[in-house]
Amino acid sequence: MFGGLNFNATLSDVAEITMRQSPAGSSYNEEGAGIIFYQGRGEFGWRFPKRRLYTTEPKRLACEGDVLMSVRAPVGDLNVAFENCCIGRGLAAIHSETPSFALYLMRFLKPQLEAYNGEGTVFGSINGKALKSLEVALPSHNEVMQFESFAAPIDALIRSNENETRKLNNLRNYLLPKLMSGEIDVSKVDLTQLTNNHLPVRGHNVPNCYWKEPLWKPSLIVFCRRCRTCLIRHSSNIWPKYSESRCCQLRKHQRRRIC
Structure with a gap:
């Protein structure tokens, strides 16, 4: 849709970028106390991260719909925040008024981000300054809004399907032990x-x-x-x-x- 554009802006012109900072390790828990916490790409799913940890002392926050990007080994893997969450030292949050455009723009920048995987003495990483100054090809405002109006309903449907899947998974996890133990009897169900x-x-x-x-x-x-x-x-x-x-x-x- 935007073929032929030259680099004419930086990523900081398109979105607000929140860099990594992990809360104290003593605040981590798996019982649901506090806010959902994503440490790095280890929690990434096919599109949305999987809940594993919570923290009672959040430092850096991402909003629902923000693009979550891995900034450490490997650089450039992407997910979308399913809900408001805290991000750890392995992630950056990219917030934009046009979230669908921001997501697919970051996917387009994947080849540029791959260059950072070969840098560093131990593993690849990218800092906030380099990420904010990443060159992008920015179309006109009307073109961006046209793309957003096309992509946003599709992304909303994906999110709706994910929400239904999570509810069904929770229902299965609740009912299956009861079925296995015989607490619930379905032998007479037609x-x-x-x-x-x-x-x-x-x-x-x-x-x-x-x-x-x-x-x-x-x-x-x-x-x-x-x-x-x-x-x-x-x-x-x-x-x-x-x-x-x-x-x-x-x-x-x-x-x-x-x-």
Whole structure:
């Protein structure tokens, strides 16, 4: 979108940069006391960092949506702050009024940041002065806002999906021990009444002669390895009409879709 631009600004012209400073080690905890603390890229995920530590004595803070950049070995790895947090000596926070533009600008600067990984006597690093003076190609304000209006809804959807995933993970972690211990009994739950399940429903291309209780156990539901069509395994036999050897040949027939 911004191809052909020359370097005409520095990173400090685009964003406010907060450099690293770790709180006292005695303030670290895993019990949730204080504010979420990210020490370095060790907590980075595919886009958002994973909660591990908290601190009761925060020094340098990052806001929700800020770009978090690794400033030590390796330099330039990126994540986005999922919530307000404290950053340690391995990170810098890049805050901008156009967070989506700032994120993708930092990704564009990855080759420049790679140069710092070869410097230093032990491992690569970058200081605040060098990061703030990093040269960037800055488009016009209208172009930046046009990009932000395009990218921000996509980033918001990614965040929404991440939020839902975290809630489901927390629910799983809460319920699984209770299920394993028998504290919660689901043996009498009718799975065919649940929404978005992969179990066949009576009358939906399922022959009445196969409508038996054992068929509704999840362990008996299998998939064709070729086209991922849902199959039902009864005892040790797959229905002959929907066997793997013929499944892909029956793709054009609606009757093959049994769930």
